[in-house]
Amino acid sequence: MTTNTIYPSLNNKTVLITGGGSGIGAALTTAFVRQGATVAFIDIDTLASEQLIESLRTENSDHRVEFHRCDIRDIASLQTTIADINAALGPITALVNNAANDDRHDWRDVTPEYWDERMAINLRPQFFTIQAVAPAMIDAGGGSIINFGSVSWQKAQGYMPGYTTAKAAVHGLSRTMARDLGEANIRVNTVVPGAVITQRQLDNWIGPDDEAQIQSQQCLKKRLLPEHLAPMALFLAADESAGCTAQEFIVDGGVV
Structure with missing residues (x-):
């Protein structure tokens, strides 16, 4: 799936x-490039990230895309990496906070x-990435911050309370930062994916029976793919x- 919409x-x-090398993140990276x-x-x-870079550069050598390896749990390293990107590429005026890990776990x-x-x-990391990006975004006259949440907490999904709690908090983060940054013409929104079928999901948790159950809960009886998320992120990053x-x-x- 590719989008036919071009945003000048x-x-x-x-x-x-963040987390742009595989899964949903790779679809986002590809779409923006x-x-x-x-x-x-x-x-x-x-x-995975180097393979994505090679694929995008083979597709069009004029594409300007860079991979920076960083463990987002290390906030000092994360913010240093962001400072380096700002210095090399100019002010970041669109941030997509996508990186996450939804490993299942028993509350016990x-x-x-x-x-x-x-x-x-x-x-x-979503907050501290915003903290690192916002000053240059303010100086540039504004921008867009897109935080990725999850439908899991809205549908009361179990077996990962740490993940669902964190993702429930993401929208609160978006709303408070939208208030704090709005006067600087910075928009902050949350994209909420459903049960997106990535290779990681298929390898670890989702079999044919699981996917059938997922689609029974959806209004649209189709496999939800990373490419379905990218057009929403493009729209929210664009002036439109x-x-x-x-x-x-x-x-x-169509679940919640």
């Missing part, structure tokens, strides 16, 4: 995507250390969404 305002815009944006993405998976087995680690991946902030945009095939 994304051409040459500097975009930062094809819009002519200057894209930097952060990921911990070097192999959760320790304080594991709980903190879930927050350290799924919530804390200039009046949208502090909102949730759900892409779940």
Whole structure:
């Protein structure tokens, strides 16, 4: 699936995507690159990220896309990486906070250390990435921040309380930062994916019976793919969404 919509305002815009090397993140990276944006993405998976870079450069050698390896749990390293990207590519005026980890876990087995680690991946970096990006975005006259949530907490999904709690908090983060940054013409919104079928999901949790159950809950009887999320992110990063902030945009095939 590719989008036929071209947003001129994304051409040459500097975009930062966290977790941009595989799964939903790779679809986001690909979509922004094809819009002519200057894209930097952060990921911990070097192999997948380098393969994506090679594929995009083979598709069009004029594409400007960079991979920066970083563990987003290390906030000092994360913010240093963002400073380097700002210095090299110009001010980041679109941020996509996509990186996450939805490993399943039984509430009985959760320790304080594991709980903190879930927050350290799924919530804390979203705030500190915003904190690092916002000053240059303010100086540039505005921008768009897109935080990725999850439909899991809205549908009361079990077996991952650390993840669902973090993702429930993401929309609160979006709304409070939309208020704090609105006077600087910075929009902050949440994209809420449904049960997106990535290779990781298929490898770890979703079999044919699971997928049939997922589609039985959706209004649209189709497999929800990473490529279905990218058009929403493009719209929210583009000038065409200039009046949208502090909102949730759900892409779940019609579940909640």
